[in-house]
Amino acid sequence: MFPHLRDHRVSSMWPSISQPSLWKRPRFLLTSFLVFLMFLFCACYGLVLVRNVSKFLHGIQPRRPLELNSEWTKNNFSAQQEILEHAEDKVLSNSHRSVTTTPKVSNIIMRNKMGRRRQVMFGNYQCNRYTRQSLFTSCQIENVCINTRGQFLLYMSKDRLFGKKDSILDELNRRPWIYNQGRFESNRGLHFMRVLDSELVFEFERTQQGNSIVEKVLNASSIPGSTWSDKPLHSILGEPVELDKNFKFYSEPVYVLKRYAAGNMGHFLFDNIAMIVMLMMNFNPLASTRDLDTLLNNHILYLDDIYEQVAHNWIGSYRYNESLADEFSLKLPQLFSNNPPLQLCRQNDFTRVDLLPCRNTPRGTNFPRTNVLQACFSTFRIGLTSGLFRAFSSREMIFVQYRQLVYYKLGISPLPSEEDDPQAMIPFLKKKPVKIVIHKKSLSSGHGKIIWNVDELIKAIRDKLQNDPYLSLYHSKQPLQVESVELDLQSMNVSQQVKFFSNMDVYISDQGSAAYYSVYMRKDTTVLIAPECYSDRGCHTGESFQILRALPNTMVVDYLELLRGEENVSTQCNARPTAKASNACDPILRVDVVVENVLAFIKRRFLKMMNDYHEEE
Known part of the structure; x- marks a missing residue:
C-alpha cells in the first residue's frame, strides 16, 4: 500500500542501505563517537578498580591524587615532618586519609599525625595578698616546674606583668612568694620562685592504653617571652630545655605544703589538712556533689622530710613521734585524694618528686645543671591564709567542706548535705x-x-x-x-x-x-x-x-x-x-x-x- 514505509520486522532493510550513505549522516557519526567514549571510560574505570582491589588485597593503600611520589617524600621528609608538627589541627582532621610513602616512612608520619602535638605551657598565677611575710597569701600557679636542683621555675613572659616590668620581675625573683607552713613560725615556710622571661613549649605524644588516651611529654623548648606573640608559633626556633629521664607532667591540681606538728592528730587536721581544704575552697568552689569527683582528682605534695636534721625542720613533727607524723601524712590524704601523697626528695644533691615517704641525704657540692626539668605541674596551689589552730572561729566552713568530701570519698551516706x-x-x-x-x-x-x-x-x-x-x-x-x-x-x-x-x-x-x-x-x-x-x-x-x-x-x-x-x-x-x-x-x-x-x-x-x-x- 505505502511502499516508502517498511516493516521493522523485515531483516533485509539495513542491507538495502549502502555504508557510504551512513557515514555521510551527522547524527550517526555523533552517536558512534559518544558510544566509543563511553566504552573507553568504562574500560579505564575497570582497570583502575582492578588495580586498586589488587593493591588492597596485598596490604598496599591506594595513592591519593594530590600526594607527592615516594622518592620526593623521602628526600623532603624533614620538611613534611615540620608541616605536620605545626599544623596539628589540619593533620588530626585528615588523619583518616591514607599516605603514599614507603611503609616505614608512612608509619612515622602517621604516628606524628595521630600522636603528637605542641603546646605553649603559659605560666601564670592568681593570688590574693594581705600578709607581710611574703608577696602573696595563697596562690594558684599554672604550669610551674621544678628542676633537678630543687628550684621552682615559672616560664612567663614579663609582657604579662603590670607596672614597671623589669622591677616587678626582679621583685618576684628576689622576695619570697608565699608562706607554705601550717603556722607562721620561723622562715621554714617561706617559698621562693624563679620567674623566667620566656615561654615553655612541650611536645606531647598521645598513645592509647586500653580505652583511655595517655599523653607523655617527649621534649621541651623555651621561646623568648617578648618575641613570640607577634609571630606564628611554628616560625620561632626555641632553645631546647632538657628533661630528666624520669620527668613527669602532673595534669591534676597539686596542693603543696610544709608540715607543721604532723605527729599530732589535732595539729595535723587544723594546721595541715585545713590549709589544703582552704586552698580548695579558694580556687575550686563546689556547685554540687557532682563536683566532688573532680575535687578528689588531686595530688598532695609535701616539701619536707620530717626526719631531716636541718635548722627549724623539727617544726615539721614538733618533736612528736616522726614515724606517726609520716603515717598521718600518708593515711589522712587518702580521705580526700584519689592519688597517693608525694614528697619532694633530695638525694646526692639531686631533687625529684617521689612518693611519700622519702629520706633526704645531706647537701653536698655536686649540684646538677639548672636547666634540667624534673617535673611540671599544670595547677599548683599553695599558701596559708591564716593559722587555723588558734584562730578557727569564722573559718569553720573549711571542715564543712572537708567532711562532705571525706564522706563522699568513703561512700558514707547520707552525705552531710542530706x-x-x-x-x-x-x-x-x-x-x-x-x-x-x-x-x-x-x-x-x-x-x-x-x-x-x-x-x-x-x-x-x-x-x-x-x-x-x-x-x-x-x-x-x-x-x-x-x-x-x-x-x-x-x-x-x-x-x-x-x-x-x-x-x-x-x-x-x-x-x-x-x-x-x-x-x-x-x-x-x-x-x-x-x-x-x-x-x-x-x-x-x-x-x-x-x-x-x-x-x-x-x-x-x-x-x-x-x-x-x-x-x-x-x-x-x-x-x-x-x-x-x-x-x-x-x-x-x-x-x-x-x-x-x-x-x-x-x-x-x-x-x-x-x-x-x-x-x-
Missing part, C-alpha cells in the same frame, strides 16, 4: 544503734590528763539507759552501744575511724588530740570535752574546746559548763606526773552529771524521729 532531709535521715536513724563512746586514753600517754574514771562512767550510763522509759518507748528496736575506745592506727585505720565517728551519737573525750575526731561527726550529735587539770592549778577549760566549739556539725560541750549554778563547781583529779608534764592531773568526771546529760544529748540526737514515730502509731 542531713536536714527527713527522707534520708529518718531511715538512717531508725536502723542505726544508739552509740555512746568514751575515749580511753592510754596510761602511757606523755601528756597525761586522761579521763580517770572511764569504766565507772560506762557502767553507769549503760545501767541508766537500759532502764530509761524514753529509750524503751522510742528505741526498743535499736541496739544500745556504750563503749570505750583507744584511738590508734594499728587497731583501726583512718577510713575505719571516720566511719566509726560518722555513726556515733555522743562522744566523751579528754581535751587531747582525740577530741579533734569530732570533725567527722554528724549533725545533731554531741561532743563532751573533759577539762584540762593540773595538780597545782586545778581544772580549767582546755584548748581543744576553745577551738572545736566553732564546729557547726556537732554540739561541742565543755564539761565545766554542766556544773554552772552549783555551789561546789571544783573538779577532782588524780595527780599522775608524766614525761611531758610533771604536774599533770587526770580529771575525774562526776557520774551523776554525765549520765543525766547524756540522756539529754540522746533525746536531741533523735529528735527527727519523733514525729515519724507518732505517725506510725
